[in-house]
Amino acid sequence: MAESFNEHMESLIRDKLNHEKIKLWLPPYTTELGEKGEIPKEMVERFSTDLGLCEDVILTVCEHLRCHALEKLAARKKFQQSGIASLKIKLSGKLPDEMTKCQKLLSLEVGLQQHGQVLKNEISKHSGLDPHRLKIISGGRVIEDDQSLLEQNVKHGSQVMAICLSETETEARLQQQQMDKFNQTKQAAELLAGTTQSSDGDDYYLQIADQSGKSLNLPKEERQALTLAMTLHEKGRAALKKKEYAEALLLLLEADKQFSKCRADILNAVDNYAIVCLDIVWCYLCLKNIRELPNAESRLRSCEECFHRSYGQNLERLTMVKGGTGVELALFVRLHLLQAILAFHQNRMNDSRNLLEKAELELGKLHIDSDKMTELMTMGFTQHEARLGLRACQNNVTRAVAHITQKKQEKREIREKEKEERKQNKLAKRFGKTAAGQMIDMTKYDQLVSMGFPKGACSEALKQSNNNLDLALQVLEEHPEYLSLPDPPVEKIAIPDEMIAQVVSMGFDPQVARTALERFGLNVTSALDELIKYGGVLPENLHSPSTRRPHSGSSSQKTAEQIQREKEAMERISDDIPDEEDDYLDLTLEEEKEFLAEYKALVESSTTLSSTYKDGVDLQGTFKKLGWGGSAGNL
Known part of the structure; x- marks a missing residue:
């Protein structure tokens, strides 16, 4: 203090x-x-x-x-005169206990054409810290070792933060494992970001939803960028919960870099970017470096603007979309607290005092009665459900039970609707596109089939009429030859070589083995039974649509190796990706209370300083x- x-x-x-x-x-x-x-x-x-x-x-x-x-x-x-820039270095992270405050502040000179590794070596030289344990941050981004400082927007007089990731040899090994894990996480996220969801929903796929929980259909490139950003953000939030602030900051800044590649209107559809800005500033505060964050004010301003845009100036839009404002208020507690702390360090005492009072008032509204939370948990609700339910209903247990039940029902209905949409998309992809290049409208397709028309005729009529039901009926009337069209084909499956070898080992021709496995959805037993039944020659009209299993909705088929890589990637990151969409709102607010008390005392003390x-x-x-x-x- x-x-x-x-x-x-x-x-x-x-x-x-x-x-x-x-x-x-x-x-x-x-x-x-x-x-x-x-x-x-x-x-x-x-x-x-x-x-x-x-x-x-x-x-x-x-x-x-x-x-x-x-x-x-x-x-x-x-x-x-010389192009040699002076930089102010603030050491942070796991520093030796004997290091004094003065030793944690360095002034270094370096040419901006030098690579990030040179700066790291200079910091190591003057601080005695292992360069392999240092991560350099400037202007809200992690400085890469193999790029020049000038390319990374480091300027003369820049404030630079150097995070020491470990202190002992044992910790260094652990930290290297953490960095390896970080790199694996990033690679896994990049892999999954490029994965398109299969029509039957079996691919390892990350879903992007809006504030109401409904999935967003985005172009491939934009979905990839947003998926990578959101995955890294979730990993960063998981590290924040464990109070691993140095690791969290690296992940959050990487997420911020990916978010910056997305169009503004896409980011406006979700509030993730606002929250990543909030989390970055919070991370700097927990690392005791809020004054060294050059863009804290702009990040918090962006966050506030996004919240007002998403939730309304007075949370009125949030009430309209979600029916309440209780749980989202936790985000405003953190926002107003950070704004108050920033105002204090900028010597805006009146602003700081007002914002602290606002945060304190919001904290009071979010206070949870521990007995009532225990009561809800004994009913079988999770801690997450109990906390958010009580906050949304101002500690009223009866209303909280109804609220939680309603939210679970809404999520269930959304999932069922999405499942049905995926099923319809799966069918639509088999039929091809209309003359205008659109997918066939499966609702109208089902209507035609229910009238007794053959499936092949229905799909062809809708293609010809661009999904116009009346015109499709006219096409069927004018072209009776369509009634003899075969059913739409099913996509072929990528068949593992070991399955083909298993069937061939029973004495059947390789091409016949492949055809049988395709027809019976990779079911080796069924394929062998039918081959034996028909003496190794399958009739042309033999098919088994109930067991056939198209694997991917994309034009290219995935190999077993690709599928395995995606599975391993999902396993690496799935532990830290919450099942609940509103997990980011489940803040205990204990740290917020501590910072609030500390800065209230500082602001109060400043008034008696004179x-x-x-x-x-x-x-x-x-x-x-x-x-x-x-x-x-x-x-």
């Missing part, structure tokens, strides 16, 4: 200097030789009166800011905490 006091004092005086356009690096404050000059007594007295700080503190902070300004000017001049320092309390100790050295007597 003392550190925040010091930051607050420095911020007050810096803002005052900027407002009055006072340049401490120029005379009379600095001599022509760059040495300490004179600060007018009238200015010190005025600052003391206006800011409520004692004159010794004003002098100390001004000298600190003057020296800092000269350092920046010298660094800028050097950069202009009287504390006017009374001259412990100036010597204050100077030491500031880390500037010296004392009031030798300023």
Whole structure:
């Protein structure tokens, strides 16, 4: 808390200097030789009166800011002449216990044409940390080792965060395993992002849904980008829940990079991007680096705009879409708390106080009676269901039971509808497209079949009429030859070589074995029975549609190896992908309570800061905490 006091004092005086356009690096404050000059007594007295700080503190902070300004000017001049940039490095993560606060702050010089690995080596050289355990973050993105700093938007004067991922050799091995796991997760997500769902729903496939839980039908490229982003986000959220903040931040920033590839109107259909922005800022806060996040304000602004767009300015749209606002309020608690903390560090005390009060009020509305939660769980509801149900119904158990039951029924109906749609798509893909290039309307197809027309005739009539039912009936009337068309064909299946070998080993021809396996949906027993029955020659009209199993809705058939790779990829990430769509709303809010209490105390203390320092309390100790050295007597 003392550190925040010091930051607050420095911020007050810096803002005052900027407002009055006072340049401490120029005379009379600095001599022509760059040495300490004179600060007018009238200015010190005025600052003391206006800011409520004692004159010794004003002098100390001004000298600190003057020296800092000269350092920046010298660094800028050097950069202009030589291209050597100065960077401010903040070390974070698993650092040695003996490392002091000053040792965690570095000023390094490096050419921006150098690769990220060079910067990492420089940080290692000055900090003594293993470069293999460092991850560098600047401007809200992870710096890649094999690209130049300039290409990655690192600039002169940039604030850089260096996360140390482990401390001991054992931890280093564990961390390497975690990084391997991260890379595997990314590769698995990329694989699944490129996987199209099969018509029978058997592929390993990640579903994208809107706020009501309904699946979104997106073009392939956009679905791939969004799927990869959302998968990495879920993995990052899982790490956040385990309080593995360094790993979480890497995953979240990677998700952010993928989200940036999506069109704005797609991101507007889901609130995932807003939440990933919220999670990134939260992660920085938990890593004690909220001041070092250069785009915290813009991220929180984007998050707030998205929430207002998705839920309404006063959550009115949320009430209309979902019938309530209780559980989503948890997101606003975190948003307003982060905005309040950011406002505090920007010396906007009134804004910080108001936002803290708003977050506290929202927290109060989300308070859960522990006895009632236990009561719901004894009824067989999960902790997740109980917590969200009670929040949505303001701790009313009866209403919560009805709410949970209704939500489960709605989800079940959506799943059944999606299952039926997949079934219809499966059939439509067998029939081909209409003259206008559309899929056949299966509802109208079923209508025609129910009238007694053959399936082949129905599909052909709808193709000719572009799904117009009346025109299709006219086509059938004018073209009676369509009535003799065969049923639409079923797609062929990719047959594993070992299955063919198994049938061939019984003495049958390889091509006949393949045909039999295709007709009987890879059922080796049925294929052998029919081959034996017909003496190794299958009749042309023999088929078994009930057992035939088209594997993929895509134009290319998948091999057994591809299917296995997708299965392994899904297994790698499935543990951290929640079954419930609203899992992101299930926040315990315990950490939020702790940060709220801490910053309420800091804001309250800032209001009494003036009287504390006017009374001259412990100036010597204050100077030491500031880390500037010296004392009031030798300023």
